[in-house]
Amino acid sequence: MAQLNVNGKVRDFTAEADTPLLWVIREQLGLTGTKYGCGIAQCGACTVHIDGVPTRSCVRPVSSVDATEKIVTIEGLSADGSHPLQKAWAALDVPQCGFCQSGMLMAATALLKAKPNPTDKDIDEAMTNICRCGTYNRVRAGIKAVAQGSTKSAALAIVHTDGSTT
Numbered sequence: 001m002a003q004l005n006v007n008g009k010v011r012d013f014t015a016e017a018d019t020p021l022l023w024v025i026r027e028q029l030g031l032t033g034t035k036y037g038c039g040i041a042q043c044g045a046c047t048v049h050i051d052g053v054p055t056r057s058c059v060r061p062v063s064s065v066d067a068t069e070k071i072v073t074i075e076g077l078s079a080d081g082s083h084p085l086q087k088a089w090a091a092l093d094v095p096q097c098g099f100c101q102s103g104m105l106m107a108a109t110a111l112l113k114a115k116p117n118p119t120d121k122d123i124d125e126a127m128t129n130i131c132r133c134g135t136y137n138r139v140r141a142g143i144k145a146v147a148q149g150s151t152k153s154a155a156l157a158i159v160h161t162d163g164s165t166t
């Protein structure tokens with residue numbers, strides 16, 4: 001039995017050391033918002049935060065993460081879809097099929113936390129996620145809408161159900 005800290009809670013799991021973090025998150029913890037796309041760190045569908053760093057969980061062995069590191073998945077972005085990026089995504093109809101969008105939102109959240117007013121170049125460098133529906137322009141518009149509407153880092157904080165933030 002091992003433990004992970006996910007969305008503000010310590011969770012128990014059992015898995016082989018080389019099991020990708022993605023599969024523990026999805027199959028053992030039941031957090032299926034994080035998606036499997038390519039399995040080779042190319043598409044970004046599996047992106048979660050580990051201590052605030054966007055990480056492609058399909059290639060991250062679960063044994064390389066311990067319970068002192070804070071993992072945040074799409075389910076932990078907000079309790080009710082009220083994170084500014086989630087609101088912008090809804091207002092601008094960013095998702096099409098939606099499959100890539102959890103990863104997009106996790107990458108965008110980390111970008112805005114690091115750079116509240118990103119340039120196009122910043123966005124291009126940070127948003128390397130692949131979208132088969134071609135939502136790239138709307139993703140960019142959503143990021144810019146949040147950047148222009150709220151440059152305060154507090155508004156971009158991820159608030160967990162226990163009140164802690166990352």
Ligand code: FES
Pocket residue numbers: 035036037038039040041042043044045046047056057058059
């Ligand atoms: S599933 Fe992890 S990057 Fe594609």
Ligand code: FES
Pocket residue numbers: 095096097098099100101130131132133134135
């Ligand atoms: S919205 Fe369909 S793959 Fe991105």
